[in-house]
Amino acid sequence: MNPLDRYEPLVDDVDAFRAACDRPLPSVVRTNGIKASPDRVREAFEAAGVAHEPVGWHDGIFRLPDGNPGGNWPHAHGWTHGQEEVSALPALALDPRPGDRVWDACAAPGSKTTQIADLMDDEGTVVANDNNLGRLSALRHNAERLGVTNAIVTNQDARNFSLKPLAFDAFDRALVDAPCSCEGTCRKNPDVLEEWTLDHVHGVAGIQKGILTRAIQATRPGGTVVYSTCTFAPEENEAVLDHALATEDCEIVEFDLPLETAPGVTEWDGETYDDSVTRGHRVYPHHNDTGGFFCAKLRVGGAEVAR
Amino acid sequence: MTGSDAADGDQEPTNDGQRFDRLPETPADREVAGRPSREEVLDWWETRFGIGREVLDGYSFWEKGAGKVWVFNGEAVDPSRVEAIGMTFLRTRQEHWKPTTRAVQRFGEHATKNVVELGPERASRFLAGEDQDLPEWDGDWGYLIVSHRIAGGTAPIGVGLYLYDELRSVVPKGSRADLPVVEE
Numbered sequence: 001m002n003p004l005d006r007y008e009p010l011v012d013d014v015d016a017f018r019a020a021c022d023r024p025l026p027s028v029v030r031t032n033g034i035k036a037s038p039d040r041v042r043e044a045f046e047a048a049g050v051a052h053e054p055v056g057w058h059d060g061i062f063r064l065p066d067g068n069p070g071g072n073w074p075h076a077h078g079w080t081h082g083q084e085e086v087s088a089l090p091a092l093a094l095d096p097r098p099g100d101r102v103w104d105a106c107a108a109p110g111s112k113t114t115q116i117a118d119l120m121d122d123e124g125t126v127v128a129n130d131n132n133l134g135r136l137s138a139l140r141h142n143a144e145r146l147g148v149t150n151a152i153v154t155n156q157d158a159r160n161f162s163l164k165p166l167a168f169d170a171f172d173r174a175l176v177d178a179p180c181s182c183e184g185t186c187r188k189n190p191d192v193l194e195e196w197t198l199d200h201v202h203g204v205a206g207i208q209k210g211i212l213t214r215a216i217q218a219t220r221p222g223g224t225v226v227y228s229t230c231t232f233a234p235e236e237n238e239a240v241l242d243h244a245l246a247t248e249d250c251e252i253v254e255f256d257l258p259l260e261t262a263p264g265v266t267e268w269d270g271e272t273y274d275d276s277v278t279r280g281h282r283v284y285p286h287h288n289d290t291g292g293f294f295c296a297k298l299r300v301g302g303a304e305v306a307r
Numbered sequence: 308m309t310g311s312d313a314a315d316g317d318q319e320p321t322n323d324g325q326r327f328d329r330l331p332e333t334p335a336d337r338e339v340a341g342r343p344s345r346e347e348v349l350d351w352w353e354t355r356f357g358i359g360r361e362v363l364d365g366y367s368f369w370e371k372g373a374g375k376v377w378v379f380n381g382e383a384v385d386p387s388r389v390e391a392i393g394m395t396f397l398r399t400r401q402e403h404w405k406p407t408t409r410a411v412q413r414f415g416e417h418a419t420k421n422v423v424e425l426g427p428e429r430a431s432r433f434l435a436g437e438d439q440d441l442p443e444w445d446g447d448w449g450y451l452i453v454s455h456r457i458a459g460g461t462a463p464i465g466v467g468l469y470l471y472d473e474l475r476s477v478v479p480k481g482s483r484a485d486l487p488v489v490e491e
């Protein structure tokens with residue numbers, strides 16, 4: 001079965017949704033502010049005759065209609081990083097500040113870690129964790145190319161992550177960019193639709209709940225946790241948030257994204273979820289001509305403590 | 308384990324190639340033989356490239372692997388239990404210290420000497436990993452910062468090794484690229 005069928009009841013325009021999922025995705029690069037400004041990147045593209053268009057909602061993100069995001073000088077200098085548009089959303093939602101202590105729980109290959117470091121002006125500490133050592137080597141390569149100096153790389157299972165190696169015992173912010181069934185990436189990698197199984201959805205949902213729980217526990221009271229996936233499956237999105245609301249001291253907060261999105265859903269397959277999951281954002285491919293995505297922002301409960 | 312790690316079997320602390328250890332402040336604070344000090348590292352960048360101490364003052368420096376120095380801008384860690392901190396920065400414990408390509412790309416814009424600026428055609432060849440004749444260079448021999456003009460300024464591309472009228476590209480294989488020549 002094509003898993004996209006099951007999401008048809010959730011979308012506003014089924015034909016547009018299916019048509020967008022069938023189209024390949026353009027190459028997109030994000031400016032790395034640690035090394036260059038959007039203006040400088042644009043100027044270098046112009047001098048080299050590299051076709052580029054701003055995405056409209058962010059001045060540092062460009063579509064490259066001719067592809068080949070790695071075949072130009074801005075890439076060689078680490079001024080740009082190939083990263084899908086929707087993949088830039090979680091770090092914006094996380095909104096890290098210079099000096100923060102940030103945990104990127106599922107970080108490899110580092111697109112979001114390096115964007116977080118950029119948003120922090122490379123100051124403070126971002127702990128980039130992944131349980132897959134091979135993928136961590138790709139993360140390290142990206143972090144070095146982009147000139148990130150404030151990252152610590154760890155190789156742990158995020159579900160029982162230990163802060164022991166760190167100089168502090170709580171994070172200000174955490175990002176859970178969870179492993180998922182990835183139908184949202186079907187425009188780039190149609191195989192995900194062939195490989196999809198409901199068993200995997202249920203299995204990975206358990207992992208997601210474990211990681212999100214740990215992220216909430218490891219973040220200080222009043223801190224921020226962002227949960228994101230590239231799947232449309234409510235089992236892996238709203239149900240995971242609903243579980244966190246029931247088991248941990250936290251709330252889902254409203255936040256804006258610069259793209260057109262749909263609210264999280266409160267009913268699916270006979271289950272109902274807490275009303276506040278509607279504050280999560282669903283990004284469908286036909287709304288902004290992007291990949292598919294889900295992103296929610298939580299505030300960890302308790303009185304804010306200054307450090 | 309290589310080099311100094313395996314050197315002697317007595318009780319002197321030695322470099323453990325598997326963990327990060329913070330560099331001692333000065334040579335007088337040194338406990339591990341052969342380990343460079345923070346002072347020496349700051350001095351080296353200043354002497355070799357004119358990169359002032361103020362540029363690197365906020366960073367900490369760590370050794371992992373014999374002579375491999377890392378630069379880090381975050382809060383200190385228990386170094387034995389992490390995979391990486393910051394980025395690779397400098398190769399020491401050899402006669403001529405060698406900066407990494409990525410360190411030069413990150414901090415090289417602050418250099419005031421031992422920078423060789425290549426024209427568009429040479430810059431592309433350099434990034435592709437090609438060695439080239441450069442008899443006109445009359446500066447120091449050894450490791451240089453190689454830069455080019457791009458987008459209204461200059462930008463460091465990587466590290467070159469200058470010897471006998473020749474500029475060798477030491478851009479690591481994984482960072483090389485064949486790019487079209489871009490005339491300014």
Ligand SMILES: C[S@@+](CC[C@H](N)C(=O)[O-])C[C@H]1O[C@@H](n2cnc3c(N)ncnc32)[C@H](O)[C@@H]1O
Binds near residue numbers: 105110130157207
């Ligand atoms: C969606 S990808 C992360 C993409 C990454 N955030 C980026 O922007 O480049 C999910 C990652 O979670 C990792 N992962 C899966 N299970 C994990 C676990 N239990 N603990 C930590 N990481 C895990 C996978 O290895 C994979 O790299």
